[in-house]
Every structure is written in C-alpha cells, then in structure tokens.
Amino acid sequence: MKAISAVALGVLTAIGGFVDIGDLVTSAVVGSRFGLTLVWVLVIGTIGICLFAQMSGRVAAVSGRATFEIIRERLGARLALANLSASFLINLLTLTAEVGGIALSLQLATSISPVLWMPVAAFAVWLVVWRVKFSILENVTGLLGLALVVFAVAIFLLHPDWLQLGSQLLLQPPAQTSESPTTYWYFAIALFGAAMTPYEVFFFSSGAIEEHWKPKDLTQSRVNVFVGFPIGGLLSISIVVCAAIVLLPKGIAVTSLYQTALPVAQAAGTIGLIIAILGFVAATFGAALEVTLSSGYTLAQFFGWSWGKYRAPSQAARFHVVMILSLVAALGVLLTGVDPVQVTEFSVVFSAVALPLTYLPILIVANDPRYMGKRVNGRATNFVGLIFLALIVVASIAAIPLMIVTGAGS
C-alpha cells in the first residue's frame, strides 16, 4: 500500500510539475494564433523530455554523477566552460521569466501591481530553497500544480466543434489565421524549447542524487517520467486547445498571462478562474524553485563545490551564494520594467538554441560502460535518442535565423 501511494505521489508531482511559465505562455500564444496545427510539436517535445530526463536520471542513479559533472568530464575544460556560460545565462533568463510569472499570477489573484509582487516572489523562492526539505518542496508545488487540470475540464465545458478541432490537428490551418510559414516554424521551435527546457534535466538528475537514488529506484522513476510527463504534456495541450477554441475566432493573440486564463473564465466562471490562477501560482513557483536550484547545481557541479538540499546551507556555502545572487540578478532584470511575458518568449527560444549542449553529453555517457556498467542504453533508446539529437541540432541551428527573419514572431 505504501509503495502504491509512493508511486501515485511521484506520478502526480511529475504531472503537476511539468508545466512552467514557458509552457503557459507559449501554449496559449500558439493556440490563439495557430489553432491546433502545432500540437504535434508538443507531442514530440514531450517524448523527447521523457527520454532524456529518464536517461539523465538513470546516469545519476547508476554512476552517482550529475549532469554538469558529466558535461565537464566529457567535453573538457574549454568547451564545457563555453557550455556552462550559455546554460547558466539561459537559466538566469528562465529564472527571470518564472519569478515574473509568479508576480503576474499573484497580480491576477490580487490586482496588486506585479512590480510590488516581484521582490516578495523572489524572497519567498529563496526562503523555500533555504529552509524547506527537497521532498516537501517537490511534492507540494507538484500537487498544487495539478489545479491546471481545470484547462482540460474547460475544453469539455466549452462544447467545441470537435470536427473542426480535429481537422486543425491534421494540420488544416483554421480559417482565421494568416500567419506566414516562417512564423509557424519559429513558434514550432519555441514550443519545442518550452517542452524540453534544459533546466528540467539539470533538476531531474541532481534531484536523483539529492534523493539518493540507487539503481533499484529506477523503476519508480521510469513510471514517474513515462506516466507523469505525458499527462503533464496533455495539460500543455489543453491550454493550446482552450486558446484555439475561445481566443482564435475572436482574433485575440495572447500577449499576457491574463489572456491565457480567459477561456477558463468563460467556461467555468469565477470558480474556474480561481482554480486556474492557483495552478498558475503553483506552476510558476514550483518552476522558479527548480530553476533556482538548477543555477546552483550547474555552477557547483562544474567547479566541484559541495552542493545539495540534503545538507544545511552552511555545508554547501558557495552553492547557496550562487542561488542568492541568481535570484537577485533575476529580480534586478525584472525591476527594470521588462515584460515578463516577453522574457519568457525569449527564454524558450534560447533554450532551444542550447539544447544540444546538454543532451549530447548525456547520450554519450549513457553509453559508457565505465560509468554505467551493464545499464548502458539499449539499441532502441539509442535509436530514438539519435533521432532526437538530430531534431535538437536542427532546431538549435534554425532558432536564431528564424527569430531574426520573423522579428521574434511578431
């Protein structure tokens, strides 16, 4: 019985923790501008994150090495330093977006200006990272994030034209859109980057070490990932569908977090809106915790400092200093008055650019018997892994040119 509830808890937190500000914004933007014609990207992205999150977790459990230690061991000092610089900066960008997302969500709940919420949000994130145990932090935000299921419910309450939605799924563009192919592919890459954000892998592999996973825990992690993440992906798809049903026909292209919640408000009224906002707060707060920790993980693992939430902060001093400074930097950027939604849109595209830097070393080490013993990748995993690596490289190369050509999708 205890084992079953542990599995259920793991799966539920994987579902609730899947969505972050990048998914909330990008899914709604894409749904309101392209209907369901980009849903296939979310499906592919979700398969990709399942594959690589599980792989990095397996490497961590079997070899005891977290992702950034591996990146440095495999790429050597020079290339790894370039990788660290890029990954850390993109992580900071993501952190800025998430803290801004918390503030925007709290604004929806209270009507108090987000500028006032930003310092509160950053401080709250720090306080949790400073004091709260890893397992509690992971479970509570994951479970609260399940509130986003309200988007899936809203689809049915909206009584959509299912046939028309189906034809959009089959890449028949809805009549109301007049987007160019370059914009379409730009948002395809943004959506891919939002689904496969590198911090998820840093967090997942470091979390495996935080929780002292051993090879026997791998079955549990496999269930969490292969059941929880796809259902989490369905939540992202629900947001796309809601936007496609309500916002697209009215010609509202999403530019704020408030508009993401509009379809739920129309379908389920005030109660629905309250639940959706609760989901927003939980999803952004949970992701902000994960990204804050990831900024500490990447630097500490690269330089070999003591790290981990299982220790008192004084036993991992530099790790905590890095996290504090990252939060201060993110807050500083937000207080200049940038629009957190725009920061989010940039962060997912730059994530797509950085994807190969993270995923290639994982794939290499997952095949190295000196690290993995008998638990190296099977042929099927390597086959799918290589296909994804090719996709990731193409997306990474195409991202910046498309960003320039489309004027960042405007």
Added chain:
Amino acid sequence: MSRRPRIRRPDELAAPPRFAGRIVDAELELLDRQVFDPDSVQVTTVDDLELTDVDAAHPDPDAPPEILCLLSGPVFGTRVFGGRPPESRFERVDWAHVARLTTAVALDVTAEVLDISWLERWFRDRVIARIPGGRHDPE
C-alpha cells in the same frame, strides 16, 4: 557453422606494460573529474595536474614524469585561456591523499583540513552562517 576464435601468436601481442596495476589515461580519467573526501563531500574538480620536471627536449623513457599534486583555482583559467599563474597561486592537493580512482577521485582526508577548501570555508563563515537558519538542516 561457428568460427573458431583466432588465437594471436605471441609476436602479434602488444608489449606488456612496464608497470603493474591499472593504467589510467590522466587526461581522460583524471582531469576535470570530481574530487570527494571520505564523507562524500565534494572538494573540488581536478582543474590541472602538477608533474615532476622533465626535460621536454630530451624525454627519458626510463624516468617518466610523476604526478605530484592535483591542482585547482587560478590554473583553471590559465588552462582555458592560456598562460601560467605564479607558483604562489597554485592550489594543491598532494597526490599522496588520493585513495581511489573511480568515475570520481576519492581522497583520504576531509575537505575541512585541506587548504584548497579555503574559499568554501570563507563563504560559509563570512556569509552563509550569518544568515538566520544557515546552520540548520532543511525541514
């Protein structure tokens, strides 16, 4: 039809190693590896190695260089960008403290007594321990 494994003639075999024990490629299996102390606390990453002096122009095959120390600190910067820090800026861990090599390097002394951990101790004592709750385990 099964093929018999081909048996190599003695003269086809590579010469046996001159030193007994496991052979480690220092560049691949030592550099950039995580270093742990006996309590599984991360100490540093191997940023570079300090070797005994050899005459680079006339290397002596009978007296190969030996590893003196694991290095960290400013040598990382010079390894990436070139150059060499002054001797006084080398942060060393004596090779004698290395207990085991696996996918990481295990030492036989605690991080607490090593000079190389001074920056960690500095941030602990001057910054982190002074913030309320800094010395408490997470709850």
